[in-house]
Amino acid sequence: MNRLFAVGLTASALLVPTLARAQSATALLDQGVRAYSVREYDGGAWLLRRALAVEGPNALGTIDAARALMYLTATEVARNQRDSALAAARRLIVLDPRYRPDAQTFPPQVIAVYQEARRSAPSVSIRAFGDTAIRPGSDAFVVRLGATTAPEVTATVTGADGRVVRTLFNGTIRDSVDLRWNGLDGSGNAPPDGRYAIVVTPRRSSGTTGGAGGSWTLRLPLELARPAVDTTPLPAAPPDSLFRPERGDTKGAMRALVPGIVAGVAIVVLPKVVASGEQASNARLIVGGTVTIAGIAAFLAHHPGQRLPGNEQYNRNLREQYERNAAEIARRNADRVRQGKMIIRPGAPSLVTRDTP
């Protein structure tokens, strides 16, 4: 009966992988444990790995993940896959260094493999507290480093290319330490979206710290993302039609001359029209003559090739005003982007040692 159940379970898992993917990690874990208990180790290993591979909000919690890794260790021992069993046990130790397998549940050879992994694994663990949204520079993303000894380690945030973005910790871990990253790189700038990692390694001077022979890397993958921020588009540069000619031309000169001449003549002549028969005073000649002379002076100031300092200054002001506006809008946009929240999604931690298969 149990064999029939196991066969059916394995067949359904193999034939309908999409259905299995759609299942929750907890359900996969339960099925994997059930498969182990009925000694269907191949199907059980597959189900437990599927359960551990689920990411995001449906991923296993720390306790369930530790349980899954312990059963995976036991399953691999039963399958005579010793290296795989050791790897699963090391993952478990990284996840929770204080985990202790139940001797009533697992046979002695499984406990022995776990103890061997424990002896060979570094005594450092890393734990994140789920997806976190922070304002770079103001808030902090927190992970906890734990250790059963007192190793000296260096913890850095690195980019996908291995470049160090920020050093978070450099010292000795006594029991545990919270690493706080404010979302900025070493220069105080927020790094672009993408994949990063918190990498913990033993310090060179303490290369033998931990039980792994001194060469190990603990890695917590991170994914950085920022929701879109509303920004103001930069203004268009002023069109050429708004700029005034900086050198005089014939057209501009005539435009300056004509109003002066017309107004000057009008002022002299209009009294004859307004008050014909009266003897107009010389005041009209003074004003009309002044306006005419001003028109001629303006014509000369605009003659072809003549620099027009007033227009140059006007154009300079126009350009500077545009540049000031554009710079101000760019600054505000940068502020909005800077004040926008950064979402940090931690992945599953991994440990690489010199003897990792």
Place this chain on the structure above:
Amino acid sequence: MKRHIAAVALLVCVLALPAAARAQGRGMQFTVGGVGAQQTVQSHVDQVTDRFTGLLLGAEGSLVSDRFVVRLRYGEGRINPKAGSSAAARDVVEGEALFGLRAVPWLTLWVGPSARAYTTGDGDQRWLIWTGRATARGTLLPARMQTFVEVWGAFSGNVGTPPLKAGGRGAYGGLEARLGEASAWWGRLGYRIESPHAAGLRETVESLTLSLLYGLPQ
């Protein structure tokens, strides 16, 4: 009496400044300033002509939006008869209140009353003329120097008591220059001639004006 009127005019100007500043904050512009005018008057009563000359001082201001303009002007002074005339000196008060439409950037059309009053030995003579006007402006040097010409004609008007029907025409022209680079102060040299008339009466008033203005004249 004249001092009282001058004090009231000054007070109105002072009180109007904050309002004008608020108007500028709402996208409107204002111009205020003082004006001095050397007047020459030819006064005809029937066949008798008297000539006067004298100095008037006053103030003017305008409030300008994209399309509309309001302009106020006030002046007062004393004109004296020229040598050889037996007429008495006159205390003169004049003013105008105009509402304008900026038809195109260089042309403004106005409507509004213009008043002029003076005392004589026989009593007061008050001219009130409703006018329509057109002002054309031309730029000589952008933002530095401009010229203008204004002409007006009377729609209706009256003078004296009992009132006689009055009419008339007038013109005003001149040159405006900014006093300094990027300064808000402008100077204006102008020539104004007005010739209101009624039955048996004609006043031809010529003024050589010099104004100091705060704000771009428009």
